[in-house]
Amino acid sequence: MIDLDVELVRGTLVVGLVISALAYHFFRVNSGGVVTAPFLAILVLTGDWINIAGWAVLSIIGFATIRLLSNRWPLPRIWLFFAGVFIPMTIHIAGLLLIQIPPFETYSTFFAAGLYVTNGLTAYDAARQGLLRTFVSAAAVTALTTLAALGMYSLTSNFGITTEALPPFVTHDPLLAFVVVAAAIVARLAFGLGTAGIIGGAYLLQIAAPETLLVVLAFTLVGAFIYKRVATFMGLSPKQAFYSLLAVGAVAAWFGLYWASLLGIPGAAAVEQYALEPLLVVGLMIGETARFGVSRTLIGTTAVGLIAWSITSLVSASIISTWVAYIITFLLLVAGLTYAFREVKRGWAAAAAGSARWGA
Incomplete structure (x- = not known):
């Protein structure tokens, strides 16, 4: 130790x-x-x-x-x-x-x-x-x-x-983690939206301030632009590209935030107060943006953040209890998965029709 x-x-x-x-x-x-x-x-x-x-x-x-x-x-x-x-x-x-x-x-x-x-x-x-x-x-x-x-x-x-x-690690309240992951699952499966990774929304929500979000967004847009061209040029497989993306994104965020903070760029100092989260969330956001596009990633990330903020705020204000918040989140998850499952059933029906057609 x-x-x-x-x-x-x-x-x-x-x-x-x-x-x-x-x-x-x-x-x-x-x-x-x-x-x-x-x-x-x-x-x-x-x-x-x-x-x-x-x-x-x-x-x-x-x-x-x-x-x-x-x-x-x-x-x-x-x-x-x-x-x-x-x-x-x-x-x-x-x-x-x-x-x-x-x-x-x-x-x-x-x-x-x-x-x-x-x-x-x-x-x-x-x-x-x-x-x-x-x-x-x-x-x-x-x-x-x-x-x-x-x-x-x-x-x-x-x-x-x-x-x-x-600096402090971002410690996730269990309710926040549950809501963020559930919302990210629904956003991805039901609506095909990108988010800041499955847990990245919690990072963004807990370190969020207008300046810090702008810093993360700037790194994301620049990184996604570079990533698309480098991955295509080097012929990386999706898995290789993802591994490389997180590593390079972490290095870029590490040095970029250090120098931005040293030079006094607004927002960078606040992000620098956290140890690992800025390094991870930038890479996750770049990957989602490159895969789903800027608009779908921003919409998905914003939606997840708003849902998580709304539910946790209701608990903080003692409007609903923690257990009620868990139940509401679970019901939203079930509703979202039920909606998304229609696409799965269509795939099953198409496979069954193909099997019947070709005598399989």
């Missing part, structure tokens, strides 16, 4: 993203989500083993969920992905809620263990390439990332390099 500072944490993230990308490029193996290994490495550096164990357990639950659904129904991969994310996250949130009840407070360390979205990313990779292979890959990339981080820590310590104290 070591004392982390802002540059070490950001360096760990960038190195982890690069190693994850290289692992996929050379060995065609996914490490349980491109951001999983960097986060696990940070947990290792801080000695947070209980959350690592929680991640493993919830990942297995997500893997089992995807396998169960895929064996019963021919669902599109995006539906399986969201199921693998949503079910473990819901179980994690249920654990966080349980520890507020007196009989369960004693076991808070265990019930609160785990992560929100990373478990689902690992579960989806495991469903595609095997559980053991995914865990071994995640462990290997995490180990290499941790060693690199320890090397950076040793260098900065030996040469007396001092950096800023570690």
Whole structure:
């Protein structure tokens, strides 16, 4: 366990993203989500083993969920992905809620263990390439990332390099995470809208100010413009492009925000107050913008943010209770999925008609 500072944490993230990308490029193996290994490495550096164990357990639950659904129904991969994310996250949130009840407070360390979205990313990779292979890959990339981080820590310590104290990580209220993920799922499946990644909306909402949003938007538009041309020119596969995008986006945001803050550009200093979130959300926004277009991504991200802000504000103002907010969110999710499922049924009907036509 070591004392982390802002540059070490950001360096760990960038190195982890690069190693994850290289692992996929050379060995065609996914490490349980491109951001999983960097986060696990940070947990290792801080000695947070209980959350690592929680991640493993919830990942297995997500893997089992995807396998169960895929064996019963021919669902599109995006539906399986969201199921693998949503079910473990819901179980994690249920654990966080349980520890507020007196009989369960004693076991808070265990019930609160785990992560929100990373478990689902690992579960989806495991469903595609095997559980053991995914865990071994995640462990290997995490180990290499941790060693690199320890090397950076040793260098900065030996040469007396001092950096800023570690800014706060964005800690998500369980309700906010639940609403953002549910809204992002509906936006994607029902309306084909892009968002700031499945959890990026929570980052934007919690660090939001007009200046910071403009900074993120500027990085996103410039990055999307460059990304489209570079990815096409280099002939990258979608997976390679996504890995490269997050790594390059994180580096660009890291150095860009540093110099923008140093030069006193409005909004940059506020974004600089957070450790990892600006580096991740820029890459996620660039990816969504390149895939869905600027207008559909901005509409989707704004809609998710407004829904999350509205529901959490009602709770903060004591207009509705937290439990009512969860119920409202769940009903909105069910309604959105019911609407989106029409397209799935059309696909099933078309497949059945094709089979009947050709005698399959």
